[in-house]
Amino acid sequence: MKLSMKWLAEHVDVPEGVTPRQFSEDMTMTGQKVEGYETLGEEIRGVVVASILSIEKHPDSDHLLICRVDAGGPVSVQIVTGAQNVFVGALVPAALDGALLPGGKRINSGKLRGVMSDGMLCSLGELGLSQADFPYAAEDGIFILREDCAPGEDIRKAVGLDDVVVEFEITPNRPDCLSVIGLAREAAATYRKLRRVHVPAVRGGAGKTSDLLSAQIDAPELCTRYCARAVKQVCIKPSPRWMRERLRAAGVRPINNIVDITNYVMLEYGQPLHAFDVRSIAGGAIRVRRAEEGERITTLDGVEHALDPSICVIADTEKPVAVAGVMGGECSGILPDTHTIVFESAMFSGPDVRLAAKKLGLRTEASARFEKGLNAAATPVALARACELVELLDAGVVCDDALDIDRSAKTETTVALDPNWINAFLGTSLSPVFMEDALKRLEFTVRDGVVHVPSFRADVEHKADVAEEVARIYGYNQIPVTVTLGATTQGGLNAKQRFEKRMGEVARAAGLSGIETYSFLSPRACDLIRLPAGDPMRNSVRISNPLGEETSILRTTLLPSMLDVLARNYAARNLEAALYEAGTVYLPEVGQELPDERQKIEIGLYGEGTDYFTLKGAVEAILAGAGIDAFDVERVTDLPYYHPGRCARILAGGEELALLGEVHPQVLENYEIGVRAYAAEIDFATLFAHARTSAEYHPLPKFPATTRDIAVLCDASVPVLTLEKAMRGAAKDKLESIHLFDVYQGQQIEAGKKSVAFSVTLRVADHTLTDREADAAVQKMLAALEQAGAVLRV
Incomplete structure (x- = not known):
């Protein structure tokens, strides 16, 4: 909504000294956000009114004229022009030496065909104006002023460009502020001023409107009030300058007095109006009804539209003549020979106007207002104002009466004024007197502790x-910061979220880069990772409205997503990749409508120097970060997407915690990955369940440690972890650490056997271990190793 400050001054006095910037800030702080403001004519500098004193023909040109003009200075100014419509005594805009015109054009003195010219006479277009602003001006040629002005006067004042236009962003709940009166009401409350209230007065004298036509509402659910008033002896002509200036400032192009009156009242009161030529209303009857199936109408913009029963129309006895609340029909438009018109002011259903405008592709100033919900009580007032302007502009003779069909709700909204509740709600300590005063400034009525809401504040x-x-009049910036009453909790991460964040930090510290992929896959992904028919992982949830077949199922494993990313990196000739993703898989449950959503951590690696043990180290780093040091490792040989001899599962407390291994060569070929790749999938819920989330303090040891090296022979198939667990169980609290430093198979070792060497560190907290105690602990570990299938190597 664009507001002319000169127009606003007619309704309320803004305090002297308040600049446009200050006004914008004050209005924003009291609830009406200002987008910006513009000083009209700001681009024009050094252009004044000049009176032509004499005209001579240029000696070296057939079309140039030498004009001597009075520009208000001590001496006359010589200006050369090519326009032929100038004459002695004419008042014209003169851009003097150094002047600026719209678009940044600068005017300087210079010679034209050898004759000095100290400026330029201006046309309408050169001032940024058009014939809509000054209908009497010539379309081509110099702008000959008919305004009440004198030589030397700034052209901006002479043509009404001495105004400031403030643009407001009006929220959908405040349609009352889509008007000058609405914003004047807000400005009056902001500055504690009284708003001047004008009550339209109409003389009449042209007989009765009811003798010309009748009106009825056939669709009361679409139209709650319909008012109409006729005007006879209409004289179509340009509007006066003051009206054209205000329309131009609001961004509306002046057309003629009748159309301009409807636009003017819409801007002033916020109530859209429409003017019909009475000749277009067949049968002299207006019906507000639903459109009939197959009906068509050509609107004022010349476009034909197909209608249906969801659209409300204004019709006569034969046809629709307007789309209610949106746009009039071409047949009802005001023509130069129009003699009798009818002004319409109505209240249409906002949601239905919005749907009709959208369906027809017509977005108008009227529809933008109706769709937000207007005040039915304003319809007769706006109609009276339009008729008053007709008489003021001598544009016709108004009929004595108006048709008014009122089906609007008459119930007044009341709200109890509870100062204690308001203060508790706002966190303030305002007095009841201040609250009542603030509401009265906004034109609410307060009686006996009850707020009576005006009809324009739905x-x-x-x-x-x-x-x-109350708060916006008091000032939001003055409300102290307080803790909301009853609030006992503060925001923050819960234990699971903190753990999830910690695992991401551990993964990145292990050299892995995080990725995010879509949760949906192509059904073909199951074939790419070699899942056999009937495998439970093929039982995926199918998306009912997929983007396409390639994204039509929810994943049951993160492996295909990780392999897709590894494949893209390999195709892009990245020599190595170390990635992780914390994502969700969706496992269908029998008898359940929704799948079981489980979080997983997927790891993917390839590159020179990367092998199964690199992957195992990354997984163990995550387990260590979770505080899990007691787990079992089992060899796995039956998974189709992992290499049968290079795959294992990690268990904690008998639950599968992770699955890791080298990706099967056939799967790598399916994804066109030409190097060995490794992947692991960790179940986040199991990881969190077994995690040690609290740290336990152990003081630094006071006594020295004793180390022993133990080398044993065992079957090549025996996992090293089995041997470590056997030693830990035997040495118990005397064993501080075990470090594997050698695994050997080859000469001097029996086929099918391997040599495994450990360095063990022994220590106790309360004394220095003696050799006897250390040897006894080693003997227990050797005995346990024998039971595990390993014998001391000699």
């Missing part, structure tokens, strides 16, 4: 709405 329904009105 958005105020509850105590919180009243509190908001």
